[in-house]
Amino acid sequence: MAKWDNMLSMLWMLRSGRKLTAAQIADNLEISVRSVYRYIDALCASGVPVVAESGHDGGIRILDSFKETPLFFNTTELKALVDAHKFAQGAGYPFTEELESALKKVENSLHEEQRQDLSVLTGGLDVISPERPPYLTVALRDLEQAAKEGRTVRIIYRKANTEQEEEREVDPYGLAFDRNEWYEVAFCHRSQAMRTFRVDRIERVEPTEGWFERPEGFSAFDYFRDQSERRREAEGPLIDVRIEGMPDKLNELCRHWHLRHYLTERTDREARFVLDVPTMNKYLPTYLITFGTAIRVLEPPELKRRIQETASGIANHYLNETN
Structure with missing residues (x-):
């Protein structure tokens, strides 16, 4: 088991409230007593108040004043988070800045050695994606917000293979990412029917005074599957x-x-x-x-x-x- 995995396991053992000897922790994790003390030093440096008491009733414990455990991830979990961020960026996910900010908070809590390990583990994967129009992120955010609020929007939409734009009012039910493209499944007021719009062809999203109620349990995935069956x-x-x-x-x-x-x-x-x-x-x-x-x-x-x-x-x- 990697060092950081052992530290996480030790932390959860100590959170039980019981005093444990270094030998007990070493046996449980199948490591040496010397390693146990090295990990205690690392936890203390992370802000975890670990106390080692000597004597007959001594042992290793966490102070009662410690209420919140710092966020610890094992190396594979950290790699998965960073790789997921790469995939989100490649897909044009509209909240990549927020996701990157969250990752920075996690990385700032790591030791230098752990950051170096993470850099090595994640350096072998990259996500290459096509260029996306600059307004795509704004459109995705606006559509998701409208779906959350239940607000009808007016979109300026450009159909495939044409420069002609058209204006429609739609009730945005949900977004789906399929075949490397973003789609909005919405109720179109002009057609009076459900329609699918490629988001990269939506050049503007404007809120209206209209409101709608999304069908209970609606799923964009189910809609795509049902449409394929109907064809x-x-x-x-x-x-x-x-x-x-x-x-x-x-x-x-x-x-x-x-x-x-x-x-x-x-x-x-x-x-x-x-x-x-x-x-x-x-x-x-x-x-x-x-x-x-x-x-x-x-x-x-x-x-x-x-x-x-x-x-x-x-x-x-x-x-x-x-x-």
Whole structure:
């Protein structure tokens, strides 16, 4: 067990209120008595009033005046906190400054040796993410605040592949981070229906005088899952789809926002899906052809035939263009 883990364990042992001898602590932690006294010195330096009393009724204890225990983390917990901060920054989490401030408070409570250990442990992981628009953080904060207050907001939204902006009033129910993008699930007053908005396309959020009540137990995760289920073209019949390929390409395929809900089995070289035939025929040929020769459809024959027809149609289109 690492030094800092032993210190934490010793602290909790002493918080029981009982006097313990150095030998008892050493036996419990499976360390030497000499190490016990080194850890006592380190705890005292951290502000923990540990007292070692000699004599027949002596022992090691914490003074009764000590009411609050300083926050101690073992090395793995500290690493997890720092790494989580890196992931939050990469995702564009709107409260990274507050998270960084909290981490600074934790790091300031560490000894120099512990800070050096932490630097070594966390130096091997970085999170690389795409550039995000500068107004994203502000929009995320405003939307979360509006959801908390139950306030209707007016958003300036830009649809994909267009420079045209449109104004909408929405009731923001909740945020979700999916496929490296932030989404707002909201009730749209213009459509009178639930809609999903990519937050990086929301250029401005303005509060209105309107108020709303979010449905009890609402979950953005459940909403995304339900929407994927509803995109099925028909109720059946269901069919098995087997696709082989390199692991990285299968990973991309299995992460697809729609297909991932139909994944039933995955090995290193093969993925199996179960979905209805109309959905398969409508969406899969066009999507799977984008992988080129990096994947191969094993079953069903009907899907292979439709991919062949799609590829042939594309080839003929450009062949006719050159003639």
